Amino acid sequence: MIKLFKKNETASIGIGAMIVFIAMVLVAGIAASVLIQTSTTLESQAMATGTQTTQEVAGGIAVFGIEGRVATDIEALAITVRPRAGSPNIDLNQTVLLLSDGTKKVVLTFDYADTNHFNATVSATDGDVFGVHYSDLTNEEFGILVLNDPDSSLSSRTSAVMNRGDKVILTVDTTECFGGTGIAERADVSGYIYPEHGSPGVISFRTPASYSDTIYALQ
Secondary structure (H helix, E strand, C coil): CHHHHHHHHHHHHHHHHHHHHHHHHHHHHHHHHHHHHHHHHHHHHHHHHHHHHHHHCCCCEEEEEEEEEEEEEEEEEEEEEECCCCCCEEEEEHCEEEECCCCCCEEECCCCCCCCHEECHHHCCCCCCCHCCHHHHCCCEEEEEEEEEEECCCHHHHEEEEECEEEEEEEHHHHHHHHHCEEEECCCCEEEEECCEEEEEEEEEEECCCCCCCEEEEE
16 A cells, blocks of 8 residues: 555656646747747838838939029029939929028928929920929929939829939929018028938028029029
8 A cells, every 4th residue: 555655646746747847838839939929020120120221321312403593583493303322213292392591491392283383394395494384383382394204204293203314303483482582692591302211302502692694503
């Protein structure tokens, strides 16, 4: 009997150890599952963050020319832009232009509903950059004149998308934006062109001390 009891006690200890072992295996399995799920989520998040960061750093708008037209003061601006190297497509309908003359700051967007604010080809204006009905613009709008569009991505004002190789002029009526006769002499003008994704184009220039010509290269 004593030997039998000892055998039973040994069996009880063995079953307990097995239960503990099974519990440990289950806990380890659950922990592994949580770790795998967490690592998968982190990997997906890291890939999305990397893609967005690449778009923000590598993409954007570059400003490579600004001209102004003078009547009494600078009454209109023609800002020539293109995509930066490696930039994703830029939807001009989602682009915002900020301008300041030191006393007033305006926010301009493109109104695709108005046909007067868009020209898909420069030949439509006989080469006149300032013939794109800029005087019809309000203090909340800029116009678009397409200079170069190899793949016709800018052929429609409702889906004006700028991509590699494209060059566009953004027109601004400064008399509407800043009032009076436009931008006076010796004025410091600054601003940014913000695309939906990527780095903004920088605008910075000082107007001449006096106006004797009609067209001025400002940047």
